[in-house]
Structure formats: C-alpha cells, structure tokens
Amino acid sequence: MATYAIGDVQGCYQQLTELLRKLDFKSDKDKLWFAGDIINRGPDSLETLRFIKSLGDNAVTVLGNHDLHLLAIANGRRKQNKKDTLQEILFAKDSDLLLDWLIHRPLMHYQKKNHVCLVHAGIHPKWSLHRALSCAKELEDILQGPKSHEFFHHMYGDKPSKWSNELSGWDRLRFITNSFTRMRYIGNNMKLCLKEKGAPGKQPEGVKPWFEFESVDKDLNIVFGHWSTLKDPKIKNLYPLDTGCLWGGKLTALKINNKMKKLTSIKCPKTQPIG
Secondary structure (H helix, E strand, O other): OEEEOOOOOOOHHHHHHHHHHOOOOOOOOEEEEOOOOOOOOOOOOOHHHHHHOHHHEEEEEEOOHHHHHHHHHHOOOOOOOOOOOHHHHHHOOOOOHHHHHHHOOOOOOOEEEOOOOOOOOOOOOOOOOOHHHHHHHHHHHHHHHHHHHHOOOOOOOOOOOOOOOOOHHHHHHHHHHHHHHOOEEEEEEEEEEEOOOOOOOOOOOEEEEEHHHOOOOOOOEEEEEEOOOOOOOOOOEEEEEEOOOOOOEEEEEEEOOOOOOEEEEEEEEEEOOOO
C-alpha cells in the first residue's frame, strides 16, 4: 500500500488520471492526499469532484480557497467569476450530494507515523501542531453545523490580519480560513499580507513567505499547495506541490513515507493564461 499527496488539480481531470496511471495507483489499496483546490478554472471540475468523492476512505482532501468559493456560490454568498468552471457542478443531478461531501472535508490532515500534515496554503508560524489542529476543528464544526450558511456571509475579507488567542466569533474564523487557504506572505509585524501573490523576491521589504518565520513545531513535515509560482524553496520539512498544472506547468505527486523525497510529475497543457 502506498500513499501519495497531489498538488492543486483545479478540475484538470485528464491530467489527474494520467498522473495516477504513471503512479500505477490502485484504488482498492493505495491512498491519495489532495492538497485542496481540486476544482475550478480547469475544464473538468465535475468529473474531478465525482472521481475523488468515489474514492471514499482511500482519499483525503483538505479544503482550498477554490473549494470554499464553490460552497460560497452554492450558499448564495458569491457570484461566479468569468474564469470559473463551476456551472456543471451547480446544475448536476448529484450536485447536493457532491456539495455535502465537499463541505465535510477537513482543513488539515495529520499523520502521526511520519509527523506530516497536509494543508492547502500553510500553517501560521505562531501555531503549534496542537493549535493548528484545534483551529481547523473550530472551522470544520462551523462548516458542518447549522451555522454554515451564515459563515459564508462572513468568510470574505482580509481582516483581522494578525493572530491573537483572544480573537473570537467571525473574526477568528475568518483569520483561520485565510491562514489555511489563502496565506502566502507575512510581514515582520506578523500580519498576513494577502494581497501579495507573486514569486518570492518580488515582495516589498519586510514581507516574507510564511515558512521563513521560525515555526513553533520545527520538525513538522508540511505538505501544501496553493502557490503555483513558488519554486522549490529548499527548506527542510517543507513540501510545496502546486506546480502550476492549470498554467501549463506540471501536476505533481509526493510519496508519503519516512523519506518524503520521491516526486512524480507529468507535464500539463496550458488551460488558462497565468493571471
């Protein structure tokens, strides 16, 4: 039995199936971890969502910002963007089942055996493993409970930008959401810089990638996606897997074991222009 983590698929179902063939993936015994953003912008969001759902317990999927975007649209909080490819999901005969499955996905997955976690964007450097798991559970309870519809009316926004244990209510949940699904850069004042999205080296002075700040849990292996312009940062215990499948880059899988070194990729055609 093998376990593979896969970066942002974003509805590129054909490329996903090609990668799985290259991995010789066996759906009855191997496991897949998906780093969020499994749908949107690519051509086959509905097929991708149906396939990953069909894997049952053999797939772990954490929520990304595009996945939450779909749920916000379905809850009447957001309109589709011009580049969205979500219409088929929203009008599919099994739409309710798919959306219910999606909203019950975690924000974070942790495997004790290899001391590795899977998230979409990252883990705030001020959070311990225990704190991160606790924050993820707070948000999951809201998403999967009676206040989920109300949550989507409070989810969007860049404030508060700084973590405090004293944050509460929708402000606290918004910060947790942004950290797990949108974070790339943090300022020296430890505030999230959510408007900075480019490759490292282009950001203003005093702004650094979140993983360049000293982490509370230094030995935690972190597998994440979200940042397609991030090249290999060569930082121990850090495994970025969004390699720009949607933009004509690659779709990449990482074998999860005690070595965490084996990467498998396929080249992808450009589905949308980088923007």
